[in-house]
Amino acid sequence: xxxxxxxxxxxxxxxxxxxxxxxxVKLIPYKGGDFTIPSIFAIDEKGHELVGHEAKRQWQLNPxxxxxxxxxxxxxxxxxxxxxxxxxxVAYAMRRGDHDDVVLDVAHKTFALSEIAxxxxxxxxxxxxxxxxxxxxxAVVTVPAYFTDRQRQxxxxxxxxxxxxxxxIINEPTAASLAYGIGKDLHETxxxxxxxxxxxxxSIIEIRGQIFEVKATGGDIFLGGIDFDNxxxxxxxxxxxxxxxxxxxxxxxxxxxxxxxxxxxxxxLSTRAEVPFTVPFVTMSAQGMPLNIEMKLxxxxxxxxxxxxxxxxxxIVRSVLRDSGLAVGDIDEVMLVGGQTRxxxxxxxxxxxxxxxxxxxxxxxxxxxxxxxxxxxxxxTGSATKLQLLDVIPxxxxxxxxGERFHKVFQRNAPIPNAKAIxxxxxxxxxxxxxxxxxxxxxxxxxxxxxxxxxxxSGLRAAPAGAARIEVVFDVNVEGILTMSxxxxxxxxxxxxxxxxxxx
Ligand SMILES: Nc1ncnc2c1ncn2[C@@H]1O[C@H](COP(=O)(O)OP(=O)(O)OP(=O)(O)O)[C@@H](O)[C@H]1O
Ligand SMILES: [Mg+2]
Numbered sequence: 001x002x003x004x005x006x007x008x009x010x011x012x013x014x015x016x017x018x019x020x021x022x023x024x025v026k027l028i029p030y031k032g033g034d035f036t037i038p039s040i041f042a043i044d045e046k047g048h049e050l051v052g053h054e055a056k057r058q059w060q061l062n063p064x065x066x067x068x069x070x071x072x073x074x075x076x077x078x079x080x081x082x083x084x085x086x087x088x089x090v091a092y093a094m095r096r097g098d099h100d101d102v103v104l105d106v107a108h109k110t111f112a113l114s115e116i117a118x119x120x121x122x123x124x125x126x127x128x129x130x131x132x133x134x135x136x137x138x139a140v141v142t143v144p145a146y147f148t149d150r151q152r153q154x155x156x157x158x159x160x161x162x163x164x165x166x167x168x169i170i171n172e173p174t175a176a177s178l179a180y181g182i183g184k185d186l187h188e189t190x191x192x193x194x195x196x197x198x199x200x201x202x203s204i205i206e207i208r209g210q211i212f213e214v215k216a217t218g219g220d221i222f223l224g225g226i227d228f229d230n231x232x233x234x235x236x237x238x239x240x241x242x243x244x245x246x247x248x249x250x251x252x253x254x255x256x257x258x259x260x261x262x263x264x265x266x267x268x269l270s271t272r273a274e275v276p277f278t279v280p281f282v283t284m285s286a287q288g289m290p291l292n293i294e295m296k297l298x299x300x301x302x303x304x305x306x307x308x309x310x311x312x313x314x315x316i317v318r319s320v321l322r323d324s325g326l327a328v329g330d331i332d333e334v335m336l337v338g339g340q341t342r343x344x345x346x347x348x349x350x351x352x353x354x355x356x357x358x359x360x361x362x363x364x365x366x367x368x369x370x371x372x373x374x375x376x377x378x379x380x381t382g383s384a385t386k387l388q389l390l391d392v393i394p395x396x397x398x399x400x401x402x403g404e405r406f407h408k409v410f411q412r413n414a415p416i417p418n419a420k421a422i423x424x425x426x427x428x429x430x431x432x433x434x435x436x437x438x439x440x441x442x443x444x445x446x447x448x449x450x451x452x453x454x455x456x457x458s459g460l461r462a463a464p465a466g467a468a469r470i471e472v473v474f475d476v477n478v479e480g481i482l483t484m485s486x487x488x489x490x491x492x493x494x495x496x497x498x499x500x501x502x503x504x
Contacts, residue, residue: 423472
């Protein structure tokens with residue numbers, strides 16, 4: 001049987017792993033070296049498609065045709081606020097697609113976000129095939145716990161586009177907890193604090209031997225290392241405009257150079273107190289003289305610029321703890337996952353809140369892929385490992401009620417798989433269709449939530465208002481993906497569908 005690999009499809013970096021023969025987990029190296037592949041797709045001026053390191057290498061020179069961090073907007077409505085914010089910070093072009101989705105124009109070609117994810121998945125698959133010397137057709141792929149149904153479906157679609165069967169989607173923090181707890185026969189409660197490049201997730205997970213039960217989860221899919229970089233970029237631009245009276249934000253090449261250096265400086269400041277920030281010949285003065293950026297960044301300055309971001313993560317930690325019904329003292333270990341957790345301020349805040357230093361029990365860059373591989377291997381027929389993952393949905397799922405109110409069918413943190421039925425009826429005489437709009441989120445009004453799609457049940461018998469009744473079943477599977485089915489209670493007529501955004 002060909003192997004199933006585990007893939008951590010990250011906002012900034014992706015990583016794959018596999019469990020080999022005797023239960024050994026191996027990260028899959030790229031050309032013998034790096035274990036991570038930049039989640040970047042580009043088309044160069046010759047029209048060649050580049051993915052990963054090759055795409056990253058030419059990023060500075062070709063910012064408009066280099067797509068990065070696209071995971072932030074995958075499965076998002078074009079009309080959502082996050083897309084507006086994203087449009088302001090990326091150099092590539094984002095447009096509205098036919099289904100209020102986001103499409104990208106790269107070198108005059110149009111790509112759906114699933115297609116970009118597919119390019120990255122395909123690269124990872126190629127690397128894995130080269131390494132393993134056999135075909136790879138199945139994978140367990142991780143997503144942020146805070147992904148909606150629509151975002152999860154988009155990742156499944158990406159696999160489908162390249163003939164890679166995504167046998168299971170699991171949540172990143174849950175995967176990390178597997179990497180930590182597998183085979184140790186633990187009985188403890190861990191809090192996974194996962195601050196990556198693009199997203200922030202917290203999950204509180206009770207480990208009982210081979211059972212990993214998520215008690216509560218929360219996050220922000222728009223909070224990650226990129227925002228720390230942006231805080232530095234904002235500061236640098238403001239300083240430059242103060243001293244030179246020039247705005248660099250409209251110059252994509254200058255911006256790209258600043259962005260690169262901002263990230264490198266941020267990383268250096270995790271181990272150093274101060275770093276120079278120098279970009280030679282960043283632009284020309286009005287007199288045609290070359291101008292440089294020359295300044296210094298210190299760790300205290302970085303902390304001042306980003307403390308608001310760290311505070312946001314801590315607020316989420318507190319609310320997830322509240323949701324779990326546990327107290328600070330009930331958390332046995334705090335695990336750090338994601339590159340941005342290397343920032344000392346993050347570790348200090350967690351230490352002071354929990355009264356103990358976070359555990360170093362997992363590798364922050366590798367734990368998610370390792371967990372995905374462990375889970376993949378447990379799914380193989382004949383596997384001796386009997387792993388049980390009991391996960392939850394991150395946000396409520398429900399329908400639109402009168403006055404645009406959001407009627408919740410499932411509350412956040414509802415265990416999955418899960419099914420609930422509601423009875424719907426007609427509201428006027430001779431009505432033959434019942435329509436529902438399905439949303440996911442925590443806002444009181446549907447307008448504040450993410451539209452998952454429309455559900456239409458037709459073919460009802462013409463009857464007076466309220467006489468025809470249908471039973472609608474909402475079924476959320478183990479992957480957090482919603483399927484709906486409905487039955488006419490009188491005629492027994494049935495239908496079943498995954499919910500999709502179909503019109504706008
Ligand atoms: N030493 C460091 N100090 C601070 N930040 C760091 C350090 N090393 C890496 N980072 C940051 O971590 C982020 C990448 O983390 P990671 O690879 O875990 O993200 P990802 O898995 O791609 O994203 P996500 O999980 O959000 O989808 C980048 O923003 C990077 O700048
Ligand atoms: Mg990650």
